[in-house]
Amino acid sequence: RSRAAAARARPKPQPKPRPVPSSKKVSKERPGWIDQPPLETGMLYGTGEAPTVQEAFGQATAMISAQVQVTIQSELVDEKSSHAHASSRNGGNIQTSVQTSEHVRSTSKMVTHEVLEDVIIVDQYRDPKNQNFHVLAALDVAAIAAKEDAIVTAALTALSLAAEKLASQRTEGNALSQEALFELAAVLGDVRALGRSRIGKKVREQWEKPFRKFRRLINRALTCVEVTLTDENHITASCNGGAIANARLRTFVKGGLVELPKYIETDGAGVAKLKYGHVYGGNGVRVGFMHDLRGVAGSRWLSPEKPANKSWVSLDATRPLTVRLTVLGTRNKAEFRETAEALGSWVRRKWGAKITRRKGEIQVTLKLTFGNIAPVGSKFALSTTLALSAISSSGPIVDRTGQAGALGSSEEDVRKRALKSVIQKFQKW
Structure with missing residues (x-):
């Protein structure tokens, strides 16, 4: 023996x-x-x-x-x-x-x-x-x-074990489990919660360095999505040669607009159906994919916002991207003109669209809802809700909402600042 x-x-x-x-x-x-x-x-x-x-x-x-x-x-x-x-x-x-x-x-x-x-x-x-x-x-x-030592040990042990599991997950050729990856990401939330609780505030700086290191590892793992377009309606998703199996991926579009679901799911072999309608734009329309982080504990401590370079595939445009703009919620022509010009500039830069006053392939509408001006000390505050939509003949393609706020020295000043804040907000989308 x-x-x-x-x-x-x-x-x-x-x-x-x-x-x-x-x-x-x-x-x-x-x-x-x-x-x-x-x-x-x-x-x-x-x-x-x-x-x-x-x-x-x-x-x-x-x-x-x-x-x-x-x-x-x-x-x-x-x-x-x-x-x-x-x-x-x-x-x-x-x-x-x-x-x-x-x-x-x-x-x-x-x-x-x-x-x-x-x-x-x-x-x-x-x-x-x-x-x-x-x-x-x-x-x-x-x-x-x-028991400060016990708290530090607990945090360091959790991070160390999670890092070991992540390393084994990313071994070349092994299939990646999205659920297991998200479970490891949840460690970030648990350790951060331990540090923000009453029993951990005094000693949390002792695990900040390994915490940041593990967060970088998780971010790299989440952005390790390599996508290949196998035919017009299927893609394969992998990482370091291993299939990203049974995963939910979020879709992104740049260089145009695509009638495309927000999320797709891969099977056990990392293959997913890519169902899409019209592709609006020129020659540079691309679709990207990354892990869907909705509902993942610890996701607020992660930073990947866009797909990695190898996560994009190119699609052939089927229709030109002509856009008609509508701006709602401004109080006068000056506000309307300033907002419409900024929106048109953003649409051309973001999607490569051509603006038309006639009916276009896409109707883009920006609706602004200004709140009530409120005095705050010697200043005035104003919050604004904005909603942006892009609709084709088949239905909505883009639907985003957000909020912006501003402080000003007078009611007129805060209104101007609020409008600029709105423009800055959607231009970052």
Whole structure:
């Protein structure tokens, strides 16, 4: 038998049980905490009953451990819950739930292990009838926040394990699982939540460097999307030679407009159907693809906004891109002219479109909704909602909304600044 097999056959050494701390008190009469554990602000209590003090203490510690994990998880959940959001996949709704995050649970377990070293025995009692020992153990909640080393270790361990998993995911020739990739991205949210919670604010700078390094790795993995147009209606998506299987990809268009779904899905071999209608533009119309990050925990800490160079494929234009512009919501001709000129310039630069006053292939409408001017100290504030749509004879192609705001020295000044803010907003789209 080989050495490796022999090593596997040998029983693994079991961890030594924690030494039982000395009891502060030994009751002679049956104490009330046996039936009703005490409740006290800032303290966690646990009880246990067993033939030995060691076993009874273990039971009491387990009861406290469960409470500690709830305390730690609640901090992580409170911090992250405001960032959780719903996603729709395969026709159904998927709720990204921090309560079920594997990394939140594992992080809390690591911190809990260290915190339990501070559990003490407050009282013990031996039942004269069955000779069993009863133990009352306690933990000061302040010990959770005091375990700075445990918090740092938890964060660094989570990042290290996630980086190892990511490295194995990106091995050349291996198929990439989008779900596994997103699970690793969720580590960013968990670690960031740990650092923003009360128990991690003091020490979070100790894991900032590995956090940034892992974030760069995730960003590179997310932008590793190499797309090939196999025929007019199919593409293959891969990364380092491995298929990007069962993935939901977001579509992008530049150099024109395409009647195209916002999202497509690959099969187990990384192949996806590319269903599209008319292609409006000239010779430079291209479609790009990247991972859909909607509903992914930790996605707010990721930065890829556009597909990588190898993620684009070229399409042949089927119709010229002529656009008729409409601007709604301006109060006078000067505002209309300024906005329309800026919109026309953006449409020509963004899509290579030709502007026409007659009916074009595409109707582009920009609708502005100005709010009420509000005094803010010595200034005036004005917020604006803008909605941009591009509609062909087949239906909407582009539909975007946004908000812009401005401060001004007077009501007239803030109106001018708000309009400029709106123009700057859509020109960045």
